[in-house]
Amino acid sequence: xxxxxxxxxxxxxxxxxxxxxxxxxxxxxxxxxxxxxxxxxxxxxxxxxxxxxxxxxxxxxxxxxxxxxxxxxxxxxxxxxxxxxxxxxxxxxxxxxxxxxxxxxxxxxxxxxxxxxxxxxxxxxxxxxxxxxxxxxxxxxxxxxxxxxxxxxxxxxxxxxxxxxxxxxxxxxxxxxxxxxxxxxxxxxxxxxxxxxxxxxxxxxxxxxxxxxxxxxxxxxxxxxxxxxxxxxxxxxxxxxxxxxxxxxxxxxxxxxxxxxxxxxxxxxxxxxxxxxxxxxxxxxxxxxxxxxxxxxxxxxxxxxxxxxxxxxxxxxxxxxxxxxxxxxxxxxxxxxxxxxxxxx
Ligand SMILES: [Zn+2]
Numbered sequence: 001x002x003x004x005x006x007x008x009x010x011x012x013x014x015x016x017x018x019x020x021x022x023x024x025x026x027x028x029x030x031x032x033x034x035x036x037x038x039x040x041x042x043x044x045x046x047x048x049x050x051x052x053x054x055x056x057x058x059x060x061x062x063x064x065x066x067x068x069x070x071x072x073x074x075x076x077x078x079x080x081x082x083x084x085x086x087x088x089x090x091x092x093x094x095x096x097x098x099x100x101x102x103x104x105x106x107x108x109x110x111x112x113x114x115x116x117x118x119x120x121x122x123x124x125x126x127x128x129x130x131x132x133x134x135x136x137x138x139x140x141x142x143x144x145x146x147x148x149x150x151x152x153x154x155x156x157x158x159x160x161x162x163x164x165x166x167x168x169x170x171x172x173x174x175x176x177x178x179x180x181x182x183x184x185x186x187x188x189x190x191x192x193x194x195x196x197x198x199x200x201x202x203x204x205x206x207x208x209x210x211x212x213x214x215x216x217x218x219x220x221x222x223x224x225x226x227x228x229x230x231x232x233x234x235x236x237x238x239x240x241x242x243x244x245x246x247x248x249x250x251x252x253x254x255x256x257x258x259x260x261x262x263x264x265x266x267x268x269x270x271x272x273x274x275x276x277x278x279x280x281x282x283x284x285x286x287x288x289x290x291x292x293x294x295x296x297x298x299x300x301x302x303x304x305x306x307x308x309x310x311x312x313x314x315x316x317x318x319x320x321x322x323x324x325x326x327x328x329x330x331x332x333x334x335x336x337x338x339x340x341x342x343x344x345x
Pocket of ligand 1: 118174175178257259260
């Protein structure tokens with residue numbers, strides 16, 4: 001029994017036993033169905049990446065370039081110097097982001113893209129507001145430990161919430177915007193992923209950063225984005241998913257909102273398969289024993305981790321897959337984060 005388990009009396013969520021017609025017809029492009037031996041691994045990863053790009057309706061790669069950026073203002077925190085920046089992304093929207101560099105500044109730094117989730121946005125990742133959403137000011141912690149860190153504000157969150165919307169049902173503008181984008185056939189996950197890719201390329205091109213030492217990290221929805229980004233882009237050499245992965249077929253089963261999902265996911269694969277596209281690069285999965293929802297189950301049953309062990313073994317890199325089950329809630333576990341990146345980058 002994992003340490004601390006007795007402190008949590010009952011599952012906060014039980015996956016519903018919906019009947020699924022033609023269950024055998026699902027996940028046709030999964031690792032479990034497609035890969036029989038080592039020779040199948042690369043072709044499977046390539047086919048799954050292509051399908052993922054299609055489901056997310058990602059902009060063509062030529063539009064996802066390293067953007068020019070403008071510095072809006074400078075600031076400083078313990079052990080780092082920061083800049084709030086803005087850049088125009090692939091569709092002309094302005095992305096705000098925070099760029100943190102360790103002080104004193106050196107060259108050849110490892111760089112980390114830190115992606116916020118549904119919480120308080122990039123300011124919480126950076127620690128500019130009280131970080132009550134599990135983000136633990138992780139960008140500032142990493143910068144003070146010698147990493148160049150960029151935390152972009154994702155579309156429809158934080159300082160990029162869409163103004164002028166009032167909902168008697170109390171829904172956030174992010175939800176309504178996400179729903180509308182879905183009806184346009186432009187899943188929000190694809191739009192935010194495209195922005196995140198451009199932010200990573202911006203970080204890669206920064207004069208203080210060694211582009212061969214780039215990582216990506218995220219909490220919750222940010223963790224989902226992190227592993228999808230690393231799945232698609234080889235520039236991400238290491239990936240940390242904190243409380244951001246759960247099998248959709250086994251645990252989530254409709255718990256998450258469609259506007260946050262890969263549309264049509266389970267026809268082809270499940271999130272553990274998509275995390276398998278990160279192999280053989282270093283990947284850390286972390287969950288807290290006091291998680292909510294589907295993540296609570298992953299923290300106990302480690303289903304995604306066990307599935308990925310098979311993929312990493314076949315990729316000849318079992319040592320590059322890490323698991324950190326911590327006693328906390330739906331949050332980063334700073335010790336595990338620092339240990340992972342010190343080894344991986
Ligand atoms: Zn959402």
